[in-house]
Amino acid sequence: MRVGHMSQGIVGINLEELCVGTVCKHPVEDRRGMLLLGPNASITSDVLKNLRDREVAELRIDSRDVEAICVEDASPVALTLEHERKERIAKATPVKDLLVDRYDEPLSVERAAELEQGMLLAKAHFEVMREQLSDNVVLATDGFFEITNSYARSMVEDIDQTVGTVGAAAASCDVDDRSVRMAVLGMAVATQMGLTGQQILELGLTALLHDIGFNLMGPSANKPVGLMNEAELWEYRKHPIISVSCVAEVPQVSEGVQIAMEQVHEQFDGSGYPRGVKSHRIHNYARILNVVDSYLQLIFPTNERRGIIPHDALGLLLHQAGRGLFDPRVIKAFLHIESLYPLGSIVELASGEMARVIRRPRSGFADPVLQSIEGQRIDLGLGEAMVVRPVCDPDVDQIRLCPSVLETVLWHPSHPKMKVG
Numbered sequence: 109m110r111v112g113h114m115s116q117g118i119v120g121i122n123l124e125e126l127c128v129g130t131v132c133k134h135p136v137e138d139r140r141g142m143l144l145l146g147p148n149a150s151i152t153s154d155v156l157k158n159l160r161d162r163e164v165a166e167l168r169i170d171s172r173d174v175e176a177i178c179v180e181d182a183s184p185v186a187l188t189l190e191h192e193r194k195e196r197i198a199k200a201t202p203v204k205d206l207l208v209d210r211y212d213e214p215l216s217v218e219r220a221a222e223l224e225q226g227m228l229l230a231k232a233h234f235e236v237m238r239e240q241l242s243d244n245v246v247l248a249t250d251g252f253f254e255i256t257n258s259y260a261r262s263m264v265e266d267i268d269q270t271v272g273t274v275g276a277a278a279a280s281c282d283v284d285d286r287s288v289r290m291a292v293l294g295m296a297v298a299t300q301m302g303l304t305g306q307q308i309l310e311l312g313l314t315a316l317l318h319d320i321g322f323n324l325m326g327p328s329a330n331k332p333v334g335l336m337n338e339a340e341l342w343e344y345r346k347h348p349i350i351s352v353s354c355v356a357e358v359p360q361v362s363e364g365v366q367i368a369m370e371q372v373h374e375q376f377d378g379s380g381y382p383r384g385v386k387s388h389r390i391h392n393y394a395r396i397l398n399v400v401d402s403y404l405q406l407i408f409p410t411n412e413r414r415g416i417i418p419h420d421a422l423g424l425l426l427h428q429a430g431r432g433l434f435d436p437r438v439i440k441a442f443l444h445i446e447s448l449y450p451l452g453s454i455v456e457l458a459s460g461e462m463a464r465v466i467r468r469p470r471s472g473f474a475d476p477v478l479q480s481i482e483g484q485r486i487d488l489g490l491g492e493a494m495v496v497r498p499v500c501d502p503d504v505d506q507i508r509l510c511p512s513v514l515e516t517v518l519w520h521p522s523h524p525k526m527k528v529g
């Protein structure tokens with residue numbers, strides 16, 4: 109299985125194609141042209157091991173050596189090793205570098221079905237987790253790794269569709285849904301910030317596990333926050349600590365994940381809970397998830413108000429960021445992921461037509477790609493139409509905030525009642 113290209117007598121091959129016991133007459137280089145083996149070097153198992161340890165994946169060899177030193181085709185064992193090696197590299201690579209560019213493509217119907225299926229699968233795993241907790245069993249987290257892996261793959265394949273489907277407002281959202289949405293949106297923001305595959309999977313796991321403590325708390329901790337008295341609020345704010353206690357014995361849940369789980373509700377200015385930690389003393393994953401959690405709080409209804417349309421929720425977050433509530437780097441990345449008209453939201457065009465945001469702008473924040481109700485693609489970046497205003501999604505219980513309210517409203521993720529003044 110030859111990879112790469114043949115030009116000027118140089119051929120790109122996979123490391124696993126090298127045949128032990130042969131001799132290469134000409135120099136062997138890596139992908140960037142660095143010399144790996146000199147002329148007349150013997151290919152031994154030690155040489156292969158050394159190259160694998162150095163994470164060399166692809167080689168450039170002289171085409172005259174191909175027949176002499178390459179196996180006819182890689183064996184199944186070699187292919188497995190190659191697959192494992194690729195996975196290792198993917199985990200150490202910024203996911204941003206792996207994203208497939210789908211800007212010019214329509215949304216995939218198959219992917220939409222997969223994403224919907226992913227949510228159902230996640231719900232099944234949460235059910236298993238609840239059974240384990242009620243039986244006092246040490247939590248097994250394999251199912252959660254499966255969820256984060258599956259969404260990470262969808263994100264690499266099409267980040268806009270994944271965020272626009274799973275991270276958008278919907279008609280309903282229970283605790284499980286919300287954790288999944290938080291994981292996917294958080295993973296997308298982390299991707300924008302340049303985190304590696306391994307870190308992104310850990311961040312996703314943090315989001316999925318961060319609220320599991322509620323399952324061990326009484327009914328008063330599970331009622332709407334707006335209806336709680338002071339004592340109940342105190343209890344409620346212990347839920348991140350209780351969530352961590354559920355996974356403290358699980359070896360696959362790293363210390364970093366446990367710290368981040370506890371800190372998801374800490375605010376950048378120190379005004380969060382449970383401990384009031386501030387600024388960069390808050391784990392990076394928790395700083396990302398705090399912004400995402402705040403956004404989701406706003407776009408979904410509470411017992412006191414309807415959901416706020418994503419465009420205005422984003423505006424409100426930016427205002428609160430100006431007050432120091434959030435890590436500015438995370439806010440910037442979040443804006444890059446959602447743009448001013450968040451993925452999945454609806455806008456009205458100058459023609460009076462309604463359209464849904466399906467892709468972020470190629471540049472800037474204001475001109476996304478839309479899809480009309482009839483399914484027609486409209487690229488605002490090409491001047492194909494003009495947005496008049498964001499509007500409520502008819503399938504979701506939403507309201508708009510008027511601009512004066514947006515500037516004066518006082519809102520805090522830990523005290524989610526809105527005060528205008």
Ligand SMILES: [Fe+2]
Nearest residue numbers: 318319347373
């Ligand atoms: Fe929480």
